[in-house]
Amino acid sequence: MSRTPETSAVQRLIDTLSLSDQVRHYLLDALTSGRLRPGDRINEAELARTLGISRNPVREAVSGLAQRGFLVSAPRRGHYLRRFTPQDVDDVFSFRICVESFAIRQALPRMRPADHDDLARLVERMVAAARVGRLAELHQADMVLHRRICELSGNRQTLRAHEGIDTEVQMLIAYVDLEREPPLQSALAHLPIIEALASGDVERSVSAMQHHLETTWAFVHRMYGRTSRGEPLVAAEDAPPSQSRRIRE
Template identity: 75%
Template sequence: MALSTGRPAAPRLIETPSLSDQVRNILLEALTSGLLRPGDRINEAELARVLGISRNPIREAVSGLAQRGFLVSAPRRGHFLRHFTQQDVDDVFSFRICVESFAIRQGVPLMTQNDHKDLRGIVDRMIVAAQARRLSDLRQEDISLHRRICQLSRNRQTLRAHEGIDTEVQMLIAFVDLDHETPMETALAHLPIVEAMATGDIGRSVEAMENHLRATWKHVLEVYEQAGLRKTGNLRAPST
């Protein structure tokens, strides 16, 4: 097909992730699913072998994750999944409460019946996943619910702020595994939030969200302290 000028039409470009982007996504999934644990070393040579690619895109991906603070470098040792301090946990969860409470305050007056139906549908899918013990699906629906609430605020900065800490939140919870709850308890813990939002009561909705996040925050701290949570941010790479 030609343009009106008679010149050949420009080819339609299809954006595909680079190799380094694909490696980054693989590593992020490992970081946020608990496959990699705090202090674990990123074995670049093994990763290159498993993926069947050179080490260059792996180095690029690892370097990018280190720049974002998810990995730390030890001289002549390589890169390790970061340890979290108590201050890290407190910073992440206190900010998350601010962001998601603000999202509710902005979003509830704007929400339609379809929006509430959408939120309840996410919780229903969490319950189904919990019944089937599909823990990965349960985790993804959990993430989707909190992100959707921020989207419904119709405030792009709120969504950006949420996305900015989302990976750290997932890393923290992946280490804890929330083993104080059954999968069904995890799913049902979100029901009071969407039920409160459906009433249009902003105060009740904010309270439900804050109660949920504070309970998670408290348990994350308990588990990290039991595991010897360090009070400093210095890297303590595992001995070889």
């Protein structure tokens, strides 16, 4: 049996997903990559045609993302990517600090040497990627590092919450990447965190994480101070309903 390259293995895994799951990933990527911009509506029929499938899987994916808060829905008028306000940035990042600090507190006592090595390798990857300007790889490793800490906490609720936060953050920065933290600085900013973790000092680790997140927060906030000026900021969560059918029971 001929060995297939890694991408094919991944591809085979993807192929086993239901169509609605594939659409969900497709849309999540569109959201977090900036291909879909705030205010953009999702045309179910058109998307279904584009993907070569029927509308049902599309609807399931879209409706699920709306339930999770990544899309807003206007009854009878479809779903769209909501707009972001400076307050959204503050909400996400302040909550993120809360969650990731908690993750560190739960993770650190459980961490073994191999885990510390893992994190160190991730930072190395970030630094290397930053040096050669591979930004995508840098941000990928960045995301993995933060998620890894949540995984190490062993708390499913924490990990789940982080998933949502991470998606929010990626959506926030997806379409305003005008000015980011310098890559190398961004990569090196994680060193104090893993060093503090390796030392076993919980409070120092939490402080380091908070400092790092506050820096990122400030960058994102600055972008929103500029880019969102004058735009209609508040998402239309209203919309008058209409029809009237009821389920039995």
